[in-house]
Amino acid sequence: MSSETDGRAGDGKFGEYGGQYVPEVLMPALEELTDAYERYVLGNEDGFMDELRERLRDFGGRPTPLGRADQLSARYDREVYLKREDLLHSGAHKLNNALGQVLLAKYMGKERIVAETGAGQHGTATAMAAAHLDMPCEIYMGRKDINRQRPNVFRMRLNGATVTPVTVGRGTLKEAISETMRDWATTVENTHYVIGSVVGPHPFPSMVREFHAVISREARRQFAEQVGGLPDAVIACAGGGSNTMGTFEAFLDDEDVDLYAVEAGGSGLGVDDDAGVAPNSASLSTGTEGVLHGARTKVLQDPDGQIVESHSVSAGLDYAGVGPQLAHLVDEERVHAVNVDDDAALEGFHRLSNTEGVIPALETAHAFGYLEEYHQELGERVVINVSGRGDKDLETAIEETPNHDVPNAPDMDVFEGTGGM
Amino acid sequence: MGVEGAFGSEPAFVPYLAAGDPSVEASKAYVEALDRGGADVIELGLPFSEPIAEGPTIQGAVARALRAGMTPRRYLGFVRDVDTEAPLVCMTYYNLIYQFRDETERGGPDAFVHAAADAGVEGFVVPDLPVEEAGPMRRACDDAGVDLVSIVAPTTGDGRLRRLLEISSGYVYVQARLGVTGARDDVSGRTAETLARLQQYEAALPKAVGFGIRTGDHAERIVRAGADGVIVGSALVDVVADGHEAGDPVPDVADRLADLADELKTGAVRGRDPGPAEPERN
Structure with missing residues (x-):
């Protein structure tokens, strides 16, 4: 892969795709996150990747x-x-990314985790990682998904996460992501948003891929x-x-x-x-x-x-x-x-x-x-x-x-x- | 007159409504009522299905307008038909601008920006288009002779601020608080801080403050803190939503909007009053 397409060029562009189309209020947080991603994840600063590998082995x-x-x-x-x-x-690959991002949030000095979830697998993994690393955690989940994924909702609650139903639109993943972005726009100074897939603004697509x-x-x-x-x-x-x-x-x-x-x-x-x-x-x-x-x-x-x-x-x-x-x-x-x-x-x-x-x-x-x-x-x-x-x-x-x-x-x-x- | 010119010697009142909420005809009457009530610039929302910068009130307006059939093409017709003195600024999300195609099949933001300018739009606010991605939109706006307004947030540091001011035109939209749009009962202390930081830049654009302003008193305090204008959306949308739910006649709702517009404009003007400073209210 050329540096233009592997996402390491620093601008988060994959050909014409990617980028950072988010409100200005979130941009400083994305700059901070990009810096942390490059130092801790790509550069193993302070032994971040060593600790993550160890935790993925012993906990995951x-x-x-x-x-x-x-x-x-x-x-x-x-x-x-x-x-x-x-x-x-x-019970799913999602923990690779959830544990990585919650640990990264700790290294960055963040105090709270928010995440969206569709099927509940990412929410479950994030709730587990947050409990494991002692971070407060709130999960946004569409109303329709809450009803069709009840066991995962209960698992998140068992792990101490708050599960907040999203009722706008059809109540699935798309609405849950929008609502989590709104939370993050309000709480960005002390909160990290653990995006659950290789979507969203740079550096998330590259970083989530790297964790998986x-x-x-x-x-x-x-x-x-x-x-x-x-x-x-x-x-x-x-x-x-x-x-x-x-x-x-x-x-x-x-x-x-x-x-x-x-x-x-x-x-x-x-x-x-x-x-x-x-x-x-x-x-x-x-x-x-x-x-x-x-x-x-x-x-x-x-x-x-x-x-x-x-x-x-x-x-x-x-x-x-x-x-x-x-x-x-x-x-x-x-x-x-x-x-x-x-x-x-x-x-x-x-x-x-x-x-x-x-x-x-x-x-x-x-x-x-x-x-x-x-x-x-x-x-x-x-x-x-x-x-x-x-x-x-x-x-x-x-x-x-x-x-x-x-x-x-x-x-x-x-x-x-x-x-x- | 242009968008920047609308910020004259008096503090400006910049209201927002979503075009087509709750219907095209009612919405036209409402926008004209704001104009009557003293609007200096009107931010006219083009509804997008994923309004990530909006709180529940404006999400509701967007949903009603979409249900009523508002589309980018109908929006252009709306702009042509609506009769206002105040210049119209189109507030929307980038995907709608990006997807629009005209008969030349011109791609990217050019087609919509030109079509909107032809219809009478004089500027754009695009909440999901930070300075990093704004290049093509900025060029399209320059080419069409319309403004592109940048949003400054409480989290915006000095380096970003400088870049934002370089590409912004018309006015600067100062986001008064963290979070999403929505009327509040207080005014954020961070507004004054952001305005003071903006003050350091010479020859800066007019600074209009939005997010959370509900009353004439809010408007007055915001102007006292150094704003050149106040942007009000959710408080006005609430009037539209309440009228719609109650089934009130359109002219009645329009009168209420004109009254609230007048209160907000008057409050903003009072904020510039050079008389003895009033005791701080709470």
């Missing part, structure tokens, strides 16, 4: 394993390996040691793109490794301009260039530039934008932007559960839906990132499975007359 459980999926390998006549970020503490790059650095080394050489294809689901960028980062220079970002095709592609709704969250595959939440990137918008409401069966992918570096890598044809619909995601959810004994998050399940549909187009050796575990999605899976075409789902009759879980 890193490294996570890379393991062969025997049944899937046989089914697809390929070597399929799973990078098990679902085994990271908190441990996924691909481990996976690349583990693959070389356990299997030998490099995989032919690496697959990760993509909403905002944090696990995607983390899973791809160490492979970006390996030009023979194909990289697939699997987005949520929802119930259909495209944007309904009249209704102001996209029945999907496929900003990389179908979005257009725009400015959202502090960055120029690919967004789901109507022809006027109003941001539309996205949709996915998976709350964690349900977002109208995507990280600017990922958008750039797609334009450069380094990353393939693909998508599968809700049906395929649920099929992938059940497939991994009943063939490999791993219950994936519905976000992650999109990557397995893609593998099922398109494995013949992939090379011989495939690595898939299991970005999170599916415990938080069990209620959704019970409700949604009967509404979709999922031939491999187990018989749900056991729940009849019990009113569900």
Whole structure:
């Protein structure tokens, strides 16, 4: 990667994408954060990265394993390996970034943490990191997401975080990010905003990618040691793109490794301009260039530039934008932007559960839906990132499975007359 | 006359309303009422779906205007039709400016800035466009002969302040407090501090203070602290919202707006009164 495109040029631009489109009141905080990122994260000043690595090992459980999926390998006549970020503490890759940013906030002398969350995975990881490092923490979460991700809401409360419902708009991730930015504009002098994905203004896209790059650095080394050489294809689901960028980062220079970002095709592609709704969250595959939440990137918008409401069966992918570096890598044809619909995601959810004994998050399940549909187009050796575990999605899976075409789902009759879980 | 020229010998009153809230026709009457009530410059909001710098009051106005069908093209028609003496400044977010395409398919901010200037807009305030990203917008505004107003926040340090003043024209929008827009019952002590810092720059632009001003007394104190004008949004939007909810006739709501505008303008002018300083009120 050239210095222009790897985000280290200092201006946070990835080609035409990225930048800092935020109110002036936040700009001094972004300057301060950029300085801290360069010194502590990139420069390991005061041993910051040493402490983070130690905490990720002792508190987080890193490294996570890379393991062969025997049944899937046989089914697809390929070597399929799973990078098990679902085994990271908190149950998803999100802790890599949350722990990194909360620790960074401590090094910067901040006294309070705010964060947004969609599915609740980032909120949970942030609440855990804040409890672990003894920082007060407030999480903004859309009303609709609170209702569909109840276990995570309770986990955040257990860890001592305040969970504040966001009721404007449709009550999902987009509104939660806007509301957290408003909090930060008010409290910026003593508060750090832990953005949960590779989105937002510089330095967040670069910094969040850097914290998650441990996924691909481990996976690349583990693959070389356990299997030998490099995989032919690496697959990760993509909403905002944090696990995607983390899973791809160490492979970006390996030009023979194909990289697939699997987005949520929802119930259909495209944007309904009249209704102001996209029945999907496929900003990389179908979005257009725009400015959202502090960055120029690919967004789901109507022809006027109003941001539309996205949709996915998976709350964690349900977002109208995507990280600017990922958008750039797609334009450069380094990353393939693909998508599968809700049906395929649920099929992938059940497939991994009943063939490999791993219950994936519905976000992650999109990557397995893609593998099922398109494995013949992939090379011989495939690595898939299991970005999170599916415990938080069990209620959704019970409700949604009967509404979709999922031939491999187990018989749900056991729940009849019990009113569900 | 231009935007800067509207800041004359008297302190200026700069009201904000969202175009199209709660309907195009009512909104036109409301903007004209502000003009009648003594507005010197009017910040006319073009509603965007993600107003990250706005508090609940203006978020509500934006939502009502979007529901009523306001779009960038209809906004240009609104600017052409509305009858005001005060120059109009377009307040909106960058994505709407950036996405607009005219028949030449000119990209970037040029198309909208030129179309808005043709319709009668004399300046822009773009809350999510800091000096780092403002280059293309600044050039488009220069080219179209309209102003680009910069926002100065309480957190803005001296280095940034200098850069902001270099690219700003028309006036400087001094954000009175941290946070987002919204009417308050007090005036932030940080306003005077920011105004004093701005005072150090010679030949500086007029300084208009916004965020939280609700009453004529607020306006008076802000001007006493050194402001050349007061910007009032949420307090006026509240009048629109209350009238809409109560189903009041448009002329009645317009009269209330004109009365509040008059109170705010009068308060601002009183702030410049050279008579003996009044005892501090609380």
